[in-house]
Amino acid sequence: MALKIVGHRGVAGLYPENTLVSVQAAIEMGLDWIEVDVQPTKDGQLVVCHDHTIDRCSNGFGRVDQYTLEELEQFDFGAWFSPQFNHQPILTLKQLLSLIAPLEIGLNIEVKIDTDRYAETVAELKSLLEHFQLAKQRILISSFDHPTLRAVHQAQLGYPIAVLSEKLCKKDWQLLKEVNAVACNLNVNKTNKQQVALLQEAGYQVWCFTVNNPNQIKHLTNLDAIFSDYPQRFI
DSSP, X not given: OOOEEEEETTTTTTSOTTSHHHHHHHHHHXXXXXXXXXXXXXXXXXXXXXSSBSTTTSSOOSXXXXXXXXXXXXXXXXXXXXXXXXXXXXXXXHHHHHHHTTSOOEEEEEEOOOSSOHHHHHHHXXXXXXXXXXXXXXXXEEESOHHHHHHHHHTTOSSOEEEEESSOOHHHHHHHHHTTOSEEEEEGGGOOHHHHHHHHHTTOEEEEEOOOSGGGGTTOTTOSEEEESOGGGGO
């Protein structure tokens, strides 16, 4: 099977990450998949943002979950990257799903929860996915956080799960089985071909992040997918 190319946070090397313009660029490139980060606002809406604060990628400050969606929409999430992207509002998961629903592109949703809001966040995720009814093979739900993945599994969303890990360890193997995962998403710089082979022999796909230079995967010839900030280098 051909290597899947996943646009990391859209096309994060060329556009402000996790914004509409970044996602649209990935779609226009004809990518197989895009990856985004999702977390809850103060009022329980799911927004597309990597950090738990908005300090780095907007003109605001503070934690995402300290603001309502309406408040977050007042900030600019594009100008930090380049003046040409002024006035990029925060993207919601609902807007993103609406955008890709009529297309064929796949979406890897990395769920980021660092508080105890597992139940309400997963319930909102389930509600949105049920509303848009995307095909099972077009969605992959992932997280570094083990309690988050357990909550996703227990909620029976009906979509595949991937365990995210910086470096494969015994706890990851246990979680892969526990949540009936289909894939393990690993740091390309901390992964070797023996680990890839063991995972694939056990029935798991291996997706590696973040690959911005083809030389990074010369030693990993059988990967199922890579995440890249510069996906155009691989297509």
